[in-house]
Amino acid sequence: xxxxxESGGGLVQPGASLKLSCVDSGFTFSDYWMSxxxxxxxxxxxxxxxxxxxxxxxxxxxxLENRFTIxxxxxxxxxxxxxSNVRSEDTATYYCTRVNIGGYRDYWGxxxxxxxxx
Amino acid sequence: xxxxxxxxxxxxxxxxDRISLSCRASESVGTYLHWYQQxxxxxxxxxxxxxxxxxxxxxxxxxxxxxxxxxxxxxNGVELEDLSIYYCQQCDSLPFTFGSGTKLEIK
Numbered sequence: 340x341x342x343x344x345e346s347g348g349g350l351v352q353p354g355a356s357l358k359l360s361c362v363d364s365g366f367t368f369s370d371y372w373m374s375x376x377x378x379x380x381x382x383x384x385x386x387x388x389x390x391x392x393x394x395x396x397x398x399x400x401x402x403l404e405n406r407f408t409i410x411x412x413x414x415x416x417x418x419x420x421x422x423s424n425v426r427s428e429d430t431a432t433y434y435c436t437r438v439n440i441g442g443y444r445d446y447w448g449x450x451x452x453x454x455x456x457x
Numbered sequence: 458x459x460x461x462x463x464x465x466x467x468x469x470x471x472x473x474d475r476i477s478l479s480c481r482a483s484e485s486v487g488t489y490l491h492w493y494q495q496x497x498x499x500x501x502x503x504x505x506x507x508x509x510x511x512x513x514x515x516x517x518x519x520x521x522x523x524x525x526x527x528x529x530x531x532x533n534g535v536e537l538e539d540l541s542i543y544y545c546q547q548c549d550s551l552p553f554t555f556g557s558g559t560k561l562e563i564k
Binding site: 382383384385386389398399400401434439441442443444445447448449450 | 489491493500501502503506507512542544546548551552553554555557558
């Protein structure tokens with residue numbers, strides 16, 4: 340069974356940094372592109388970025404690529420999202436997803452909440 | 458960026474209704490258009506890939522159609538478990554974008 344376990348969220352002050360993790364199981368992690376998607380409290384969905392199966396290439400939403408970095412450790416079957424200089428508008432639930440050819444996301448984690456507030 | 462406009466924003470339904478949800482793209486995305494369902498307090502899940510291909514195990518009442526800029530998700534005989542928010546997403550051009558969603562609620 341494919342499973343994702345996300346962690347690292349919580350309450351963080353504006354301007355701080357935060358790193359989210361997503362540990363995956365039930366499939367060969369190193370065979371798949373992976374992705375982060377976020378959902379605001381108002382239910383708006385936003386694509387953050389994708390990372391290639393070997394970690395050699397990433398693509399990001401232009402509005403986020405200067406502050407967010409996606410990485411992975413295939414030996415640990417873990418996906419990461421490094422967030423820096425966070426702002427109130429980064430308050431959201433963050434999902435890790437598996438990506439298939441054609442871009443569809445066939446599995447989603449349970450989501451981890453990040454709240455940016457002083 | 459490709460803007461996906463979903464309509465209606467909210468749809469009030471009665472169980473058994475046949476309904477259609479629209480997703481319109483600001484430019485052609487071919488068939489790189491995927492549909493997701495999000496039930497209350499759950500993560501999104503994939504329903505339809507490439508505009509019209511149902512995923513394995515999807516109830517037959519769900520179907521997708523369209524190409525280019527106009528897409529439709531249909532439910533033939535709504536059931537209570539279908540009360541959710543439905544999102545479309547395009548993966549034809551960067552940045553990949555989502556529609557704002559259509560919320561299905563009970564009339």
